[in-house]
Amino acid sequence: MRYRNLILTIALSFSFITIGAPFDSTYAPQNSPIIFLKNANIYDGEGNELLGYDLLVKNGQIQAIGKNLVINETGKVLSYDLTNQWVTPGIIDIHSHMGVYSAPGVKTSSDGNESTSPVTADVWAEHSVWTQDPQFSLALQGGVTTFHVLPGSANLIGGRGTTFKNIQSNTIQGMKFPKAPHSLKMACGENPKRVYGSRKRAPSTRMGNAAGYRKAWIDAAEYKDELNSYVSKSASAKEIVNPPTRDLEMDTLAGVLNGEILVHNHCYRAEEMVVMIDIANEFGYKITAFHHAVEAYKIADLLADNNICGALWADWWGFKHEAYDMVQENIAIVDQARGGKGCAIVHSDDAIGIQHLNQEAAKALAAGNRAGFDISKARAMKWITLNPAQAAGIEDVTGSLVKGKDADIVIWNMDPFSVYAKAQKVFIDGNLIFDRDNLSTKPVSDFDLGIIQPNLSRTE
Amino acid sequence: MNRIHLITVFIFSLSFTLNADILIKNGNIYSGDSAPFIGDIYIKDGKIHSIGSLNIKATKEIDAQGKIVTPGFIAPMTSIGIVEINSLDVTRDDESDYLNMGFSIFRAYNPNSTLIPWNRANGITSAISIPQQTSMPLAGMGSYFILDGNMNISGSKDMMMLGRIGASSGSRSEDLDLLENLINLGKLAKNRPYEKVIESPIAVFFELLIQDIEALDKVANEGLPLVIKANRASDIKHLIDIKNKYKLNMILAGVEDAPIVIDELAASEIPVIINPMDNIPDSFDELSSSLELSALLSNAGITVLFDTSRSHNYHLIRQGAGNAVAYGMDYLDAIAGLSTNVANVFGLKDRGSITKGHYADIAIWESDPLEPASIPSYIFINGIESDLTTRSSRLKDRYIKKLDKK
Numbered sequence A: 001m002r003y004r005n006l007i008l009t010i011a012l013s014f015s016f017i018t019i020g021a022p023f024d025s026t027y028a029p030q031n032s033p034i035i036f037l038k039n040a041n042i043y044d045g046e047g048n049e050l051l052g053y054d055l056l057v058k059n060g061q062i063q064a065i066g067k068n069l070v071i072n073e074t075g076k077v078l079s080y081d082l083t084n085q086w087v088t089p090g091i092i093d094i095h096s097h098m099g100v101y102s103a104p105g106v107k108t109s110s111d112g113n114e115s116t117s118p119v120t121a122d123v124w125a126e127h128s129v130w131t132q133d134p135q136f137s138l139a140l141q142g143g144v145t146t147f148h149v150l151p152g153s154a155n156l157i158g159g160r161g162t163t164f165k166n167i168q169s170n171t172i173q174g175m176k177f178p179k180a181p182h183s184l185k186m187a188c189g190e191n192p193k194r195v196y197g198s199r200k201r202a203p204s205t206r207m208g209n210a211a212g213y214r215k216a217w218i219d220a221a222e223y224k225d226e227l228n229s230y231v232s233k234s235a236s237a238k239e240i241v242n243p244p245t246r247d248l249e250m251d252t253l254a255g256v257l258n259g260e261i262l263v264h265n266h267c268y269r270a271e272e273m274v275v276m277i278d279i280a281n282e283f284g285y286k287i288t289a290f291h292h293a294v295e296a297y298k299i300a301d302l303l304a305d306n307n308i309c310g311a312l313w314a315d316w317w318g319f320k321h322e323a324y325d326m327v328q329e330n331i332a333i334v335d336q337a338r339g340g341k342g343c344a345i346v347h348s349d350d351a352i353g354i355q356h357l358n359q360e361a362a363k364a365l366a367a368g369n370r371a372g373f374d375i376s377k378a379r380a381m382k383w384i385t386l387n388p389a390q391a392a393g394i395e396d397v398t399g400s401l402v403k404g405k406d407a408d409i410v411i412w413n414m415d416p417f418s419v420y421a422k423a424q425k426v427f428i429d430g431n432l433i434f435d436r437d438n439l440s441t442k443p444v445s446d447f448d449l450g451i452i453q454p455n456l457s458r459t460e
Numbered sequence B: 001m002n003r004i005h006l007i008t009v010f011i012f013s014l015s016f017t018l019n020a021d022i023l024i025k026n027g028n029i030y031s032g033d034s035a036p037f038i039g040d041i042y043i044k045d046g047k048i049h050s051i052g053s054l055n056i057k058a059t060k061e062i063d064a065q066g067k068i069v070t071p072g073f074i075a076p077m078t079s080i081g082i083v084e085i086n087s088l089d090v091t092r093d094d095e096s097d098y099l100n101m102g103f104s105i106f107r108a109y110n111p112n113s114t115l116i117p118w119n120r121a122n123g124i125t126s127a128i129s130i131p132q133q134t135s136m137p138l139a140g141m142g143s144y145f146i147l148d149g150n151m152n153i154s155g156s157k158d159m160m161m162l163g164r165i166g167a168s169s170g171s172r173s174e175d176l177d178l179l180e181n182l183i184n185l186g187k188l189a190k191n192r193p194y195e196k197v198i199e200s201p202i203a204v205f206f207e208l209l210i211q212d213i214e215a216l217d218k219v220a221n222e223g224l225p226l227v228i229k230a231n232r233a234s235d236i237k238h239l240i241d242i243k244n245k246y247k248l249n250m251i252l253a254g255v256e257d258a259p260i261v262i263d264e265l266a267a268s269e270i271p272v273i274i275n276p277m278d279n280i281p282d283s284f285d286e287l288s289s290s291l292e293l294s295a296l297l298s299n300a301g302i303t304v305l306f307d308t309s310r311s312h313n314y315h316l317i318r319q320g321a322g323n324a325v326a327y328g329m330d331y332l333d334a335i336a337g338l339s340t341n342v343a344n345v346f347g348l349k350d351r352g353s354i355t356k357g358h359y360a361d362i363a364i365w366e367s368d369p370l371e372p373a374s375i376p377s378y379i380f381i382n383g384i385e386s387d388l389t390t391r392s393s394r395l396k397d398r399y400i401k402k403l404d405k406k
Helices: A002-016 A135-141 A190-197 A206-231 A235-240 A248-257 A270-283 A296-305 A330-340 A353-370 A377-384 A386-391 B115-121 B172-188 B201-205 B210-221 B233-246 B258-268 B293-299 B314-326 B331-337 B340-346 B391-402
Strands: A034-043 A049-058 A061-066 A077-081 A086-089 A091-096 A144-149 A157-165 A183-187 A262-267 A287-292 A309-312 A344-346 A409-412 A423-428 A431-435 B022-029 B037-044 B047-052 B060-063 B068-071 B073-078 B124-129 B138-146 B155-164 B226-230 B250-254 B272-274 B304-306 B362-365 B376-381
Touching (some): A034 A377, A086 A091, A091 A287, A091 A386, A135 A144, A135 A423, A144 A353, A144 A386, A144 A423, A157 A206, A157 A248, A183 A248, A190 A206, A206 A248, A206 A270, A262 A270, A270 A296, A296 A309, A296 B391, A309 A330, A309 A386, A330 A344, A330 A353, A330 A377, A344 A353, A344 A377, A344 A386, A353 A377, B068 B073, B073 B304, B073 B314, B115 B124, B115 B314, B115 B376, B115 B391, B124 B155, B124 B376, B138 B210, B155 B210, B172 B201, B172 B210, B172 B233, B233 B250, B258 B293, B293 B304, B293 B314, B304 B331, B314 B331
Parallel strands (some): A034 A086, A091 A144, A183 A262, A262 A287, A309 A344, B022 B060, B022 B068, B073 B124, B155 B226, B226 B250, B250 B272, B272 B304
Antiparallel strands (some): A049 A061, A144 A157, A157 A183, A409 A423, A423 A431, B022 B037, B037 B047, B068 B362, B138 B155, B362 B376
């Protein structure tokens, strides 16, 4: 009996308690030096443009930000004069498949879709991650310090997604963002109905999709009730009742219903998104973000009212029917809904795009302002920093340059909204992880090593 | 560059007579083939009549003070007009059922495709549309289209052939062998009726038809541009040998491993089409991929044209060119790679640069055209000002009005 309780405790901690769960993050930042960034132009990720400001980093965190900061540090201080250079928070991508669709994109590394059943809430994308994917280092050189890895969109419910720091490690746990919540990947529309419909099984239609989600949530609600009723029993009562059988799939879905796992929903069409909002209301969970959402602009007010982010491309379209109604103003419209209460995110879903999220934001910003909005660059910077941090549930520790947050920082050689801008230095938790002025800092994966010339790395 | 003169049938059916003459004043002109200069451009009868400091009165005058003026850009590898929605077979006409090298996409071109106004409004005034790659080393023929959306299609039919060498389920060695065999078949067709050539064992084996032999004849004997997608250094080297051996008008696309064979490639005078933003080692053929590729090739004297990995948004070759410049490519080389170089490489007559006597395909830019956030303020195709409305702008207008702006 005691053994059975132990199992249940593990089950519960697995599902409801982040700390001490299996596969927990083992990433611990190295001791970071004291860093003093002087006279920089800063987009702080909170919507402010701070020209000629100083920024102090201590113990891996942002210590102070201000004009003409006076520092009284006794230890060694790494000081950078950043006149005419720009500083932003580390860039965050809320939609990546790095590690699960690694490069080279060969079938043995195609680990992003468990497309064997339309509901696979039991799988975790992190268990597919190949730590030696050469794409991580390329993203870092584009200023990306944090990324969220999702399962693909073949399934109605594809499994858990995980947030990573862009830290080189040969374990998955060594890269995981400490204490970041999991996400649940859900997918609307063409992909699931194509994958399963072509096999003559459900779902083969959008109505089949909707039924599929609802069936899964009915099961999850039952499971959650059973668990809760067992947990609320007295110790003596527990001695005579069997605990519910542990179910990995239900663990994940119950985690969503308990608000501990954030729903990230791939969904293109306006009316489908509204159906998904109704399903979320029916079962009492919240949708954190709609991803890809090419038609988000058609329901931007509704998204703002429901506090749902739109994680969007600047201009992708036409590769399928549900992506036909693209407007380049999509991101700006979502951002500006209800007088600026919207949450817009520029995401990549692409190993090239992730390296240039600043350029994608620049396109979306220009299109929005051309259409008559008055959006500042400082606000647009939130689309690739604070807003994705919020959608990943890590906005308290990263995503903007405010005192006490992780010192995840990018120094750009010029205004990052230009195509000519490059991430010059990238800090994660106050450690200089990439320095364009010292290319030996460039992380080299095991894959890259000696693969073309034995004495060189791939990118040398 | 020592290019074989291109024999293609140009099928222009343009009617300029009703068009107003236009004067673009004080533009910052990046002509595509010269250093930038401030000047005026006078457009008459669809063509660039004169360039310089002009004292001419025109029906329509545009003040381009402080604006960059470029040729309309030319996208060399697109599906414009032949694929509307990638995942819907019924909207795509880029795959053949029984033709091989002779497969022509020309008559599939839809002047009403939504991709035409979209790419035009973003600075692309003409494009080459190509068939899908097949398992064969030579796939089919691409055609050149002026993106004016006119039902009387203008451009150039079957003006290039597409091929590929590289990673596949079979062996690239066999593919290279097959490629040579097919070129030899084309050589054979020079002095022999096509009806005889299709009786050759290789033609019989692959069930080639008259159209296929005719296409091979053009590539093997008439200098029709042959664009081969290849990335691995060893493949590039073999293709250089084949180009020299058969005196082909070869262009290589991809070439992500080019840094390893840069000297041989430069010596071959083969132009290349690359995606400057693709630094992903997507396959074991592309391990050298990097953002510095454009600069490396261009600085070695190799003619560089641009491709993008995104469908539908072929105008993103501008963003690619911008990134190429960010990573060391000369700005003027990048502009040429979007315009003049495409025209030169593919023998597109009287297009691709702001030159007296050329068709007036011109873009006046809001700001730097290599900044992806920049768009054209004006587009002219054959001297006619384009309407920059798109289906996308219509959707935007419909919904932006409905927004609660409180």
